[in-house]
Amino acid sequence: MSRFQFVSDHRDAYGVKRLCEVLDLNRSSYYKWLAGQKARAARQREDRLLAEQIREVHGESGGACGSPRVTAELHAKGLRINEKRVARIMRTFSITGIRLRRRVRTTVPDPAAAQVPDLLQRDFTATAPGVKYMGDITYLPLADGEFLYLATVLDC
Numbered sequence: 001m002s003r004f005q006f007v008s009d010h011r012d013a014y015g016v017k018r019l020c021e022v023l024d025l026n027r028s029s030y031y032k033w034l035a036g037q038k039a040r041a042a043r044q045r046e047d048r049l050l051a052e053q054i055r056e057v058h059g060e061s062g063g064a065c066g067s068p069r070v071t072a073e074l075h076a077k078g079l080r081i082n083e084k085r086v087a088r089i090m091r092t093f094s095i096t097g098i099r100l101r102r103r104v105r106t107t108v109p110d111p112a113a114a115q116v117p118d119l120l121q122r123d124f125t126a127t128a129p130g131v132k133y134m135g136d137i138t139y140l141p142l143a144d145g146e147f148l149y150l151a152t153v154l155d156c
Contacts, residue, residue, distance in 0.1 A: 004033040051093045053079070054086060058095055066090075066097030124156050132156035 007019045007030050020027045057073045058065050065073070067087035074081050090096070126132040133155055140148040 002033075004030055008034065047089055047092070050081070050085075051089050051095070053077075054089060054093075054095055058090075058097070064098045069097075120156075126156040129155055 003023045003025055007016060007023065007025065010019060016027060016030060019025075020030055053074065054070055057070050060073075061069070067083055067090055070090070071081060071083040071086045074086070120132060120134065124132070124134070133153055135151065135153045137149060137151045140150055142148055
């Protein structure tokens with residue numbers, strides 16, 4: 001719930017001026033939000049209708065399509081829509097495509113090995129530079145199937 005919605009819900013009991021002061025809102029911002037309520041409701045209705053069309057296209061592909069392909073299919077059906085909007089609606093309504101990229105497991109931990117102690121104890125702040133360091137390594141896939149290793153060291 002937004003602060004504007006809170007003001008709208010409680011304006012009869014406390015008054016808009018007082019609620020806006022307590023919530024540190026500009027009254028003009030609240031009234032602008034209130035004026036845009038019909039447009040927001042219409043946009044939400046359109047998004048729900050569009051989500052049904054996206055689900056239909058997504059279902060036809062067996063759930064494999066992501067937002068670029070769904071957008072192309074909607075364009076083929078004569079619907080003019082931006083891919084960013086399709087992606088936003090897919091995110092909002094939890095419609096996801098299949099990721100074809102396999103996750104490569106590069107490190108297999110030894111189950112018999114002892115656990116490494118957490119020396120920082122989840123405290124990533126330092127009083128001065130050069131007191132606490134932390135590092136990480138990541139693997140970047142190359143076109144020929146090889147990996148490039150990227151190691152970083154950060155000064156907390």
